[in-house]
Amino acid sequence: MARRGFLDGSIHGFLEALEHALESEEVAKRRGLLQSLDPRAKLLGILGLVIAATTSRRLTVIGAVFLLACILTIASRVPLRTLLVRTWLGTLAFTGLIALPAVFCTPGLARWHLPLVGWPVTVTGIRTAAYLISRVETAATLSVLLVLSTPWTHVLKALRVLRVPAVLVVVLGMTYRYILLLIGTAREIFESRRSRTVGRLDPGQRRRMAISAAGVLLSKTMYLSGEVYLAMQSRGFRGDAYLLDEFRMGARDWMWLVLLTGASAGAVWAGRR
Amino acid sequence: MAGAVFDVQNVRYCYDRVVALDGAMLKVAPGLRLALLGANGSGKSTLLRLLDGIYFAESGTVRFEGEALTEARFEEDAFAFDFRRRVAMLFQNPDVQLFNPSVFDEVAFGPLQLRWSAGEIRSRVEAILEQLHIAHLKDRPPHRLSGGEKKRVAIASVLILDPQVLLLDEPTATLDPESQSQIIEIIAGWKDSGRTVITATHDLDVLEEIADRCVVFQAGRVVAEATPPAILADEELLRRTGLLHCHGHRHASGEIHSHPHRHWNHET
Numbered sequence: 137m138a139r140r141g142f143l144d145g146s147i148h149g150f151l152e153a154l155e156h157a158l159e160s161e162e163v164a165k166r167r168g169l170l171q172s173l174d175p176r177a178k179l180l181g182i183l184g185l186v187i188a189a190t191t192s193r194r195l196t197v198i199g200a201v202f203l204l205a206c207i208l209t210i211a212s213r214v215p216l217r218t219l220l221v222r223t224w225l226g227t228l229a230f231t232g233l234i235a236l237p238a239v240f241c242t243p244g245l246a247r248w249h250l251p252l253v254g255w256p257v258t259v260t261g262i263r264t265a266a267y268l269i270s271r272v273e274t275a276a277t278l279s280v281l282l283v284l285s286t287p288w289t290h291v292l293k294a295l296r297v298l299r300v301p302a303v304l305v306v307v308l309g310m311t312y313r314y315i316l317l318l319i320g321t322a323r324e325i326f327e328s329r330r331s332r333t334v335g336r337l338d339p340g341q342r343r344r345m346a347i348s349a350a351g352v353l354l355s356k357t358m359y360l361s362g363e364v365y366l367a368m369q370s371r372g373f374r375g376d377a378y379l380l381d382e383f384r385m386g387a388r389d390w391m392w393l394v395l396l397t398g399a400s401a402g403a404v405w406a407g408r409r
Numbered sequence: 410m411a412g413a414v415f416d417v418q419n420v421r422y423c424y425d426r427v428v429a430l431d432g433a434m435l436k437v438a439p440g441l442r443l444a445l446l447g448a449n450g451s452g453k454s455t456l457l458r459l460l461d462g463i464y465f466a467e468s469g470t471v472r473f474e475g476e477a478l479t480e481a482r483f484e485e486d487a488f489a490f491d492f493r494r495r496v497a498m499l500f501q502n503p504d505v506q507l508f509n510p511s512v513f514d515e516v517a518f519g520p521l522q523l524r525w526s527a528g529e530i531r532s533r534v535e536a537i538l539e540q541l542h543i544a545h546l547k548d549r550p551p552h553r554l555s556g557g558e559k560k561r562v563a564i565a566s567v568l569i570l571d572p573q574v575l576l577l578d579e580p581t582a583t584l585d586p587e588s589q590s591q592i593i594e595i596i597a598g599w600k601d602s603g604r605t606v607i608t609a610t611h612d613l614d615v616l617e618e619i620a621d622r623c624v625v626f627q628a629g630r631v632v633a634e635a636t637p638p639a640i641l642a643d644e645e646l647l648r649r650t651g652l653l654h655c656h657g658h659r660h661a662s663g664e665i666h667s668h669p670h671r672h673w674n675h676e677t
Contacts, residue, residue: 161553287548289510309510316552317504363505366463370500371566372493372522374486380517380527 142342143330150323157316159218163284168212170285174389175294181396182282183298188400189274192407195266201403202274205281212285223280224273231272235265288312293381303377314360318353325349413472414439414574414605415460420469422455422629429455431629432469437605439573444616445609446640447626448651453609454501456626457576460607461498490523497567498576503559506566507551512543515551516565523570537569541595557588564595575599577608581615593618611652613641625650 164171170178189201209219240250244260283291292305292312329345337345385393417435421428430452437443445453458464459471462478471478473492483489497519500506509515513534520530538544543561551559560580567575580596581589597618599606608619616623616637623640625633627650633640640646647653 157552161550287511287550289514289548289550292510309514310508313508313510313551316550320552360505363500363502364508366458367500367506367508368518369463370461370493370498371519371570372490373518374489374522378521378524380514380521380530382513382531 142337142345143326143333146326146346147323147330150319150326153319154316154323156222160284161287163214163218164287166213168214168285170208170212170214170281172388173392174383174385175286175290176297176383177385177389177393177396178282178286179291179294179297181393181400182278184397184400185403186275186278188403188407189278190271191404192271194407195263195270197403197407198267198270198274202270202277204399205274205277209277209281212281214281214284218284219277219280223276227273227276228269231269232265235268238264238268290383293379293383296379296381301377302379305379306377310364314357314364317360318357321356322349322353325352412439412474413437414441414474415607416470416472416475417456417459418470418472420456420459420466420471422452422459422464422467428629430459430466433626433629434631435624437607439605440603442600442606442619442621443608444620444623444637445607445626446611446613446616446623446650446652447609448611451626451650452629453626454578455629457498457578457607457609461496461576462492463498493519494523494570495572496574496576497570497572499563499567499578499580501578501582503556503563504551506563507554507559510550512538512546512549512551512554512562512565515562516569519566519570533569537565541565541568555588556584557591560584560588560592561595564592572604574605575607577606577610579609579611581610581612589615613647613652616641625652627651 173181185201185204189198192198192201206216209216239257239261240255242258242261242264244258246256246258248257249255250257286294289309292309295305296302326349329349413436415435415437417433420430420433422430429450433452433456435456445456447453455464459466459478460473462473462483465471465478465480473496476482476488478492483492507515509518516534516537517530520533525533534547535544538547541561541564543558543565546554546558546562551562554562564580577596581592584592593615596606596608606619610616610619620637623633623635623637624631625640625646632650633643633646635643644653
């Protein structure tokens with residue numbers, strides 16, 4: 137693939153961010169297992185599994201929770217490829233970097249030595265790295281599964297069940313709403329610049345372009361925030377946030393909540409040392 | 410004019426050093442459909458914001474049913490809730506007005522602020538979405554709406570309060586022709602509703618459909634007030650206030666020429 141220029145690369149990045157948002161919304165609309173559940177049941181059930189995975193002291197139990205996450209993924213018609221690209225590879229790379237020193241630095245019985253440098257690879261070190269990576273992978277998979285199978289607005293409103301303050305939920309909702317708008321604006325800024333640019337930009341021009349785009353966006357954000365506040369005032373906003381959800385817990389939602397929390401409790405129990 | 414909904418007396422308002430309104434005078438009778446005409450920057454939108462109690466005059470007074478609209482007055486919950494319940498404003502940019510993450514939340518925002526009961530809000534939201542034929546958009550986020558859909562949602566978000574006074578800032582700006590005609594249809598449908606509707610616009614083509622009376626602004630002042638036919642007949646006034654434009658066009662005779670003109674019933 138040909139190397140993209142600075143402007144094309146930036147535009148591609150903005151488009152990719154918008155595509156991810158649209159893809160998530162499409163997946164959340166599919167007729168799958170998790171999509172059909174009340175967001176609060178989903179949130180609590182998945183939170184239970186995350187706690188079970190992160191507190192378990194047995195790799196087999198963490199593996200079982202991960203397997204359950206994969207089954208839920210398939211039953212919810214969430215493409216495994218999406219999870220692989222968006223979650224598993226990134227998490228593996230990031231956590232792997234953090235876990236790598238543990239393989240060599242954790243005291244224990246050295247099974248092998250790295251060629252050339254001779255660093256010892258200990259069983260305890262490998263186990264420590266495996267715990268870290270498997271816990272993070274499982275927790276990330278479950279969290280992304282929740283977000284992919286639920287519209288953002290519902291995820292945020294479901295947070296109220298955990299006593300998250302309404303004002304925080306409202307602010308997060310508005311942030312999500314306007315981030316997408318500002319990404320679109322940033323894309324237009326770069327497209328407009330590209331339409332008037334011949335040849336490649338040198339590093340200094342790229343920096344100036346990025347700084348000026350950031351400045352324009354900041355200024356637009358300030359203007360927009362002032363206007364939005366006026367629009368909120370115009371409709372009666374007086375500093376307090378209120379929310380109304382449309383969620384209804386049915387028998388099926390309760391059944392799945394019991395099943396998921398039961399599985400979580402079982403995993404916590406089985407995961408004790 | 411006795412019992413005016415709004416009474417604007419000698420109002421001045423500036424953005425930093427730029428004067429937006431300078432000695433503006435206006436009285437609006439209850440139930441009147443009034444159009445505020447003027448070129449960009451003539452002060453129409455600023456006046457709407459003063460009437461909506463989100464801007465406050467530097468000098469002069471703006472009164473709503475005899476009560477002066479001041480910041481101090483809006484500090485009182487009872488007055489603020491009553492005013493917001495009865496007066497609603499449609500902003501020009503729907504991205505400003507649609508700040509919630511879904512259409513349902515957007516339409517429910519106003520009633521939630523006014524502390525309506527959850528059951529009442531749910532039933533009113535359903536009803537207003539049905540009325541504007543946008544029930545299918547209920548769970549959509551604003552970034553998945555077209556320009557026309559955004560405008561309809563914005564209208565739903567103010568209509569749900571069933572306000573007596575509607576302030577509309579360029580309601581058809583930036584819309585495609587089909588969406589424009591749909592929005593105009595909605596506004597024209599309020600003719601016999603008893604509502605006071607004040608519309609800022611420079612779209613002369615729809616004037617007679619949306620207004621019974623017009624005021625023309627220039628440089629922050631009211632320079633004319635009359636019925637739509639009288640305003641539209643005054644070509645000199647329209648030209649002077651920047652409301653006529655020139656472009657090449659063909660007449661029935663086949664002649665192509667350019668001159669400042671309007672787009673209704675023009676033969677020359």
